[in-house]
Amino acid sequence: MSPLTRAYLEQLEHHLRKLPEEERLDAVREIESHIIEALSNGQREGDVLTKLGDPKKLAKAFRNEHYLLRGSKRSFGEVLAMIGFYCTTGLLSVMVVPVLATIAYGFGFCTILILLAGVIRTFGVSWINMDVAPGVSVPYEWSMVFSLVVGGIVGSIAYISRKYLRKYLSFLSEQYRRVLPARNH
Numbered sequence: 001m002s003p004l005t006r007a008y009l010e011q012l013e014h015h016l017r018k019l020p021e022e023e024r025l026d027a028v029r030e031i032e033s034h035i036i037e038a039l040s041n042g043q044r045e046g047d048v049l050t051k052l053g054d055p056k057k058l059a060k061a062f063r064n065e066h067y068l069l070r071g072s073k074r075s076f077g078e079v080l081a082m083i084g085f086y087c088t089t090g091l092l093s094v095m096v097v098p099v100l101a102t103i104a105y106g107f108g109f110c111t112i113l114i115l116l117a118g119v120i121r122t123f124g125v126s127w128i129n130m131d132v133a134p135g136v137s138v139p140y141e142w143s144m145v146f147s148l149v150v151g152g153i154v155g156s157i158a159y160i161s162r163k164y165l166r167k168y169l170s171f172l173s174e175q176y177r178r179v180l181p182a183r184n185h
Contacts, residue, residue, distance in 0.1 A: 004045060004049065005032075008049050008055055011055040012031060012055040015059030015060075016063065018063060034048075064173060100161050100164060103157065103161040107154050108158040111155035114154060117143075118146065118148065119144060122143045130146055
């Protein structure tokens with residue numbers, strides 16, 4: 001193995017250090033075998049390494065694959081790592097992911113609060129205000145209906161934002177899966 005390939009694989013392994021050792025070694029072996037196969041097929045080493053791309057980006061793709069395969073067994077730290085991964089994939093992601101996540105989960109939480117306020121106000125709690133316009137308040141007996149309508153609208157916005165956030169994250173994941181050599185065959 002040439003020093004250039006060895007340096008590439010060492011960089012890749014360094015950027016994969018957050019993965020469990022077994023998965024890290026499997027990823028490096030996979031890339032190494034991909035390089036050896038390409039060289040045995042007559043491709044030039046520089047071309048093969050250029051086609052693989054930056055080892056840091058390739059490592060990101062492997063880490064993303066690891067996090068996706070973990071499913072619901074993800075730790076809080078891994079979820080934060082995934083958020084970091086998606087937010088650093090490009091300028092658009094830096095804006096889209098946090099905005100959609102904030103809308104989806106913020107509005108979802110607000111939906112619960114709106115419905116809870118409607119239930120509480122229905123029993124005559126006077127410190128919860130439900131005003132339609134300045135000086136026009138919703139009567140106490142209509143509080144639940146009003147909160148269901150407003151909660152439904154806010155909840156729909158949360159649901160749609162969450163749906164499109166998931167679609168966007170799936171799209172990003174698919175793009176990064178294409179970076180992995182095993183996916184290119």
